[in-house]
Amino acid sequence: MTQRNILMFAAVLGLVLFEGFTGGWNTALGILNMGLISAVLALGVNMQWGYAGLFNTGIVGFVALGGLAPVLIALPPTPGAFNAGGLGLILAFAVAAGAVALAVVINRRARGAVRLLALPVVMVAGFFAYRALFDPAVAAIEAINPSAAGNIGGLGLPILLAWPVGALFAAGAAWVIGKTALGLRSDYLAIATLGIGEIIVAVLKNEDWLARGVKNVNAIPRPVPYEVDLQSSPAFVERAASFGLDPVTASTIAVKLAYTGLFLAVLLALVWLSERALKSPWGRMMRAIRDNETAAAAMGKNVTRRHLQIFIIGSAVCGLAGAMLITLDGQMTPGSYNPLRFTFLVWVMVIVGGSGNNWGAVLGGMLIWYLWIKVEPWGHGLMGLITAGMADGSAIKAHLLESAAHMRLMTMGVILLLVLRFAPKGLLPEK
Amino acid sequence: MDILNALVALLNFVIIPASSYGAQLALGALGVTLIYGILRFSNFAHGDTMAFGTGVTILGTWGLQAMGVSIAPLPTALLALPFGIAVTALLVLGTDRAVYRFYRKKKSDPVILVMVSVGVMFIMNGITRFVIGVDEIQFDDGERFLISAKAFKEATGLAEGLSLRSTQVITVVTAVLVVWALFWFLNSTRTGKSMRAFSDNEDLALLSGINPERVVAVTWIIAAGLATIAGTLYGLDKSFKAFNYFQLLLPIFAAAIVGGLGNPLGAIAGGFIIAFSEVSVTYAFKKVAGYLGPEGWQPDSMLQLLGTEYKFAVSFAILIIVLLFKPTGLFKGKSV
Numbered sequence: 001m002t003q004r005n006i007l008m009f010a011a012v013l014g015l016v017l018f019e020g021f022t023g024g025w026n027t028a029l030g031i032l033n034m035g036l037i038s039a040v041l042a043l044g045v046n047m048q049w050g051y052a053g054l055f056n057t058g059i060v061g062f063v064a065l066g067g068l069a070p071v072l073i074a075l076p077p078t079p080g081a082f083n084a085g086g087l088g089l090i091l092a093f094a095v096a097a098g099a100v101a102l103a104v105v106i107n108r109r110a111r112g113a114v115r116l117l118a119l120p121v122v123m124v125a126g127f128f129a130y131r132a133l134f135d136p137a138v139a140a141i142e143a144i145n146p147s148a149a150g151n152i153g154g155l156g157l158p159i160l161l162a163w164p165v166g167a168l169f170a171a172g173a174a175w176v177i178g179k180t181a182l183g184l185r186s187d188y189l190a191i192a193t194l195g196i197g198e199i200i201v202a203v204l205k206n207e208d209w210l211a212r213g214v215k216n217v218n219a220i221p222r223p224v225p226y227e228v229d230l231q232s233s234p235a236f237v238e239r240a241a242s243f244g245l246d247p248v249t250a251s252t253i254a255v256k257l258a259y260t261g262l263f264l265a266v267l268l269a270l271v272w273l274s275e276r277a278l279k280s281p282w283g284r285m286m287r288a289i290r291d292n293e294t295a296a297a298a299m300g301k302n303v304t305r306r307h308l309q310i311f312i313i314g315s316a317v318c319g320l321a322g323a324m325l326i327t328l329d330g331q332m333t334p335g336s337y338n339p340l341r342f343t344f345l346v347w348v349m350v351i352v353g354g355s356g357n358n359w360g361a362v363l364g365g366m367l368i369w370y371l372w373i374k375v376e377p378w379g380h381g382l383m384g385l386i387t388a389g390m391a392d393g394s395a396i397k398a399h400l401l402e403s404a405a406h407m408r409l410m411t412m413g414v415i416l417l418l419v420l421r422f423a424p425k426g427l428l429p430e431k
Numbered sequence: 432m433d434i435l436n437a438l439v440a441l442l443n444f445v446i447i448p449a450s451s452y453g454a455q456l457a458l459g460a461l462g463v464t465l466i467y468g469i470l471r472f473s474n475f476a477h478g479d480t481m482a483f484g485t486g487v488t489i490l491g492t493w494g495l496q497a498m499g500v501s502i503a504p505l506p507t508a509l510l511a512l513p514f515g516i517a518v519t520a521l522l523v524l525g526t527d528r529a530v531y532r533f534y535r536k537k538k539s540d541p542v543i544l545v546m547v548s549v550g551v552m553f554i555m556n557g558i559t560r561f562v563i564g565v566d567e568i569q570f571d572d573g574e575r576f577l578i579s580a581k582a583f584k585e586a587t588g589l590a591e592g593l594s595l596r597s598t599q600v601i602t603v604v605t606a607v608l609v610v611w612a613l614f615w616f617l618n619s620t621r622t623g624k625s626m627r628a629f630s631d632n633e634d635l636a637l638l639s640g641i642n643p644e645r646v647v648a649v650t651w652i653i654a655a656g657l658a659t660i661a662g663t664l665y666g667l668d669k670s671f672k673a674f675n676y677f678q679l680l681l682p683i684f685a686a687a688i689v690g691g692l693g694n695p696l697g698a699i700a701g702g703f704i705i706a707f708s709e710v711s712v713t714y715a716f717k718k719v720a721g722y723l724g725p726e727g728w729q730p731d732s733m734l735q736l737l738g739t740e741y742k743f744a745v746s747f748a749i750l751i752i753v754l755l756f757k758p759t760g761l762f763k764g765k766s767v
Contacts, residue, residue, distance in 0.1 A: 055542050057475075127736075135732075180751055186542040187473040188754055191684045195747035198681060206740040339677070340556070344549055351546070406560035413553025417530060420547055 005359050005428055012366050019370075026249070029256035031373050032366075036263035037324050039365035042349040043270055043358060044317030049347075050356035050430070051278065052310045053290040055190040058177070058197030060342035062315045064204050064334065065173055066166030066322025071211045071332050073162035074221045075154030081141050085209070086152065088137025092130050099126020141209040151212045159221050163266070163323045170319025171312045173200065178311040183304040197339060204334035217332040224258035227251040259328055266324065267362065270317065274358045286310060287356075340409065345372065348416045354426025363428055371415070372408060379407030437722035439591040443580075444718075449710035450703075451599040451668055454606035457702030458661035459679060460686035461613065461695055462654040468630035468693035469650040470531070472544035477658060477683065479555035480523060482676035484659025485666045486563035488515030489570045496572065504574035504597070508663055509605075515663065520655040522558075526551055527651050535647070552677075559673050568671040573597055591722075602664045609660055610699060613653070617695065622649055630693060678743070682709065685746035689753050691760025700761065705746050713739045 016035075020028035041063065048054040099122055106118050142150045173196065181192035205214050230236045230251040240250030277283050289296040289303050297303050326332055345368065353364020383404040390397040419426060459481060466474045474480075491511030495501075502510055530551060534544055577600055580592025617623040622645075629636040629646045637643060662676060669675070686705045690697025715735035721728065737744060753760060 053542070055545060180755060184754055184758060186540075187545055188688070188758075190475075190542075190545055191473060191681075191688065192747075192750065192754065194684070195681050195743065195750060198678070198743045199741070199747055202740050202743060206738060340553070344553065347546070347549060348553075402564075403561045406557055406565075408557075409553050409560070410557025413550045413555075413557060416550035416553065417547065420543070420550065421530075421533060 005363075008363050008427060009359075012363060012370070015367075015370055025253055026256070029253060029260060031370055033256060033259050033263060033328060034373075035366035035369040036260065036267055037321050037328065038346070038349060038369040039362040040263070040267055040270060040324065041318055041321040041346050042353060042361040042365035043267075043274060044314045044321065045346050045350045046353075046355060046358065046361035047274065047310055047314035047317065049350055050361070051283070051286045051290065052307055053186070054182075054307060054311055054314075055186055056193045056311070056314070057190045057339075057343055058193030058195070058200075059318055059346050060337050060339045061193075061197035061200030062170040062173065062318040063322035063325065063342050064201050064337045065169040066319030066324075067326040067332055067337075068204065068211055069166030069169055069319075069323045070159055070162040070220050070326045071217050072152075072154050073157050073165050074159035075217065076156045078141075078144060078149040078151060078153030081144050081149070081151070081153050084140040084144060085137035086141075088133055088140070089152070089209075092133035092137060095133060096126060096130040099123065099130070102126070138207075138209045149212075150215075151209055151217070159223050159327055160262075162327070163320055166323025167316040167320040170322070171316040174312045174315030175308070178308045182307045182311060194339075197343060201334065201337045201339075204337070211332050211334070214335050216334075218330070220326060220330050220332065222330060223262060223327065224255055227255055230254060263324060263328075266320070271358050271362060278358065345412060348412050351416060352419050352426055354428040354430060356430030357426070357428045360426050360428035360430070364426065367427075368412070368415075371411070375408050375411045376405060379404035379411075382407075433590075433722040436589055436591040437719045439583075439589055439593050440718050440722065443591070443593045445707075445710050445714050447595060447599055449707045451602040451664075452710065453703035453706030454602050455661050455665045455668065455702075456679075456682055456686045456706050457699040458606055458609060458657050458664070459683040460690065460698035460702050461610070462657040462661070463683055463687045464690070464693055464695060464698040465650055465657070466654050467687070469626060469646060470535070470544070472541045472548065473684065473692075474654075475545060475548045475680065476552040476555055477654075478676045478678075478680035479552050479559060479673075480519065480655065480658040481662030481665070481679065482559045482673045483522065483555050483562075484515050484519040484655065485662035485671055485676070486559050486673070487518045488512055488659060488663045489563060489568060489666070489671060491515055492570050492572075501572075503572075505601070506571050506573035506598070506667055508570055508572075508667055509601070512660065512663060516656045516659045519659045520652045522555075523651045523655045524648060527647065556673065556677070563671075563673070565673055568666075570671060571598055571667045573601075591718075596668070598664075598668045602668055605660065605664060609657070613657075613695065616653075622646075626650065681743055682706075682746040685750040689749055689760055691762040694760065694762045697760050697762035704761075705749060708749060709742045709745045712736045712745045713742050 012035075016028050016032050019031060041059070044062075045056065045059060048056050103119055103122050103126070106115060106122060110118055141152055144150060177193060177196045181189045204211060207213060208215065211217050227248075228251075231247045236251070236254075237247045240247050243250065245253075278286075285296070285301055286306065288299075289301060289306055293303050346365075349364040349368040350361055351364070352368055353362070354360025380401075383400050387397045387400050459477065462480075463474060463477050466472070466477070488508055488511045491514040492506075492508045495507050495511055500510065501507055530547060531544065534547060574597050576594055577597050578593060578595040580594040583593040584590070615623075617627055625636065625641045626646050626649065628639070629641055629643065633643075636646075665676075665679070682705050683702075686701035687698050688701070689704055690699070690701030713735065715733040717730055717732070717734045720730045720734055724730070
């Protein structure tokens with residue numbers, strides 16, 4: 001940690017403290033918690049972009065996949081759902097995987113006309129076999145208590161277990177996409193990941209058997225106590241009174257602080273690991289590949305393999321952040337996965353913070369999240385000031401006041417362009 | 432067996448909608464591919480350029496409507512198009528001057544330019560929301576149908592109706608005219624030839640005295656025009672919603688890559704390939720199969736390969752297949 005780092009982090013901490021004193025500790029801790037999750041997300045993207053120069057525009061998909069894990073791990077099982085369609089689903093997926101594996105083998109081994117004929121036949125036959133098994137299983141699951149469940153349900157395991165599982169989900173998807181799109185030119189990876197992001201979100205929105213789709217999943221178990229339980233505990237009320245707080249405020253703050261502790265532990269562990277990795281021979285190799293692929297390949301480094309490796313690790317961290325996010329929210333709302341918010345905003349975080357620098361990514365994540373939250377009220381204030389002199393009820397005044405809500409995207413775009421132009425290395429440059 | 436009705440159903444639900452959608456995609460992909468050919472980066476802001484152009488065109492339409500100008504039965508938006516194109520061209524030229532030129536002079540990596548275009552995308556998205564809002568807007572005030580399903584049934588006595596919306600015909604006709612004009616420009620004018628030379632070999636073009644700034648400016652103007660026209664046609668055909676244009680980015684990129692990035696002819700072919708696959712994979716063929724089968728027989732399932740929600744998966748799958756087996760696209764495009 002250099003002096004510059006410490007100053008920058010002190011400044012961000014100061015912003016949070018200022019928010020606490022002026023806007024209340026509840027909002028301040030809310031911003032801090034989301035800032036910590038954003039920092040984890042930015043760390044993941046920084047691994048792909050900062051270490052390896054991979055442009056991933058499908059982050060929203062990996063975040064969403066990670067968010068699926070709390071639903072599948074921590075939710076209590078839906079009674080009868082597995083018996084109704086679980087076996088059918090497993091069979092369907094096995095058939096699909098078998099067909100894809102067979103297609104890959106044919107693609108590698110067969111030549112000429114055999115390959116040209118057998119490949120589509122296997123794919124089409126596999127697809128229809130899969131649908132024949134999949135459709136009835138889904139129908140059976142979705143028929144169970146559709147107003148409250150209608151999904152496969154979870155395993156009823158502790159929610160913290162869902163975090164590594166979320167990372168695994170994202171890593172699996174990253175392996176599939178990385179196998180196909182890496183090794184092509186850089187823009188192609190961007191376009192291919194843009195697609196995979198859209199598709200994953202579409203799956204979560206429409207596959208009701210999985211996580212109820214747009215009907216949302218509520219009441220996902222928490223790793224921390226509930227406010228109501230704290231308020232009814234005499235010991236807690238007494239402690240709160242000794243701080244001069246009423247039980248309701250104290251309980252919300254205590255719960256938020258508990259989350260802060262959890263997230264901070266994950267973040268610090270990740271930063272520690274990434275710093276170690278970046279300083280190791282492996283980190284030097286990654287930077288060598290990023291700076292000159294041809295030279296690194298000539299030195300015997302397998303560029304495509306290393307790219308695949310870092311793509312998977314980075315995506316896994318994004319999945320972890322997605323699982324943390326759903327844990328914090330306590331609900332899964334697939335409709336909220338907007339690429340502008342979950343892909344491109346994270347890019348702004350990484351670029352502003354300083355690509356290639358782990359601390360920079362953390363700083364960028366927290367700072368940009370703070371701005372993302374605060375720009376809207378500031379925009380309202382600004383518009384109020386501008387329109388103060390105008391006559392009430394004029395159409396222009398109404399339009400200006402209304403459009404303050406759209407200031408966010410514009411501000412983020414301006415920040416991104418300014419940083420790219422005048423400080424391309426970001427706030428905390430890579431050494 | 433009722434081939435006639437099956438054919439009408441196929442025309443009505445697959446061929447006509449896919450043709451107009453394909454024309455819209457082709458126009459969008461042409462813009463992406465031209466920018467790629469001349470400026471050598473994938474422009475992520477293209478979807479939002481389309482949205483902005485359409486938004487301005489809608490404003491122009493409202494202005495004309497307020498003045499009582501109308502070219503009924505055609506939609507007023509067609510009259511407002513030149514205004515929309517002019518404003519959009521000014522915006523992208525301003526963007527190029529303020530943003531892209533710096534990186535071009537520095538000869539930055541293409542991936543940095545892509546990142547910059549993401550920033551531009553944010554700003555254009557913000558401007559569009561600022562100017563026109565996020566709500567869905569219907570601005571088609573022309574005649575709705577050329578052939579309505581009811582009239583068609585009465586005229587032919589077939590059980591299946593065929594409806595032909597005027598916007599679908601306008602889309603295809605406009606697209607043909609625009610493409611014809613573009614190819615004439617690229618192949619016959621001095622500026623067009625210098626653009627193609629610049630795209631083929633930048634150094635050689637510079638040596639022969641071609642002014643790069645002029646080529647770039649003309650490219651941006653053409654791209655703005657194509658984006659505005661494509662966006663307005665899409666908006667007339669469906670409706671205007673800013674976020675939908677961002678989502679069009681994927682099929683448009685897929686179309687440009689399938690045809691071969693940098694190749695205008697490929698962009699057009701790619702647009703129609705994507706549109707026809709998307710529509711036919713997500714269409715439920717139950718009705719068509721019912722007509723083709725024996726009398727009184729109906730298939731048990733919907734015969735739909737994928738739900739319409741997954742239409743993005745289709746363009747994505749085509750994109751991946753092309754990238755895996757023919758990275759330069761069907762028509763020879765650029766690939767590094």
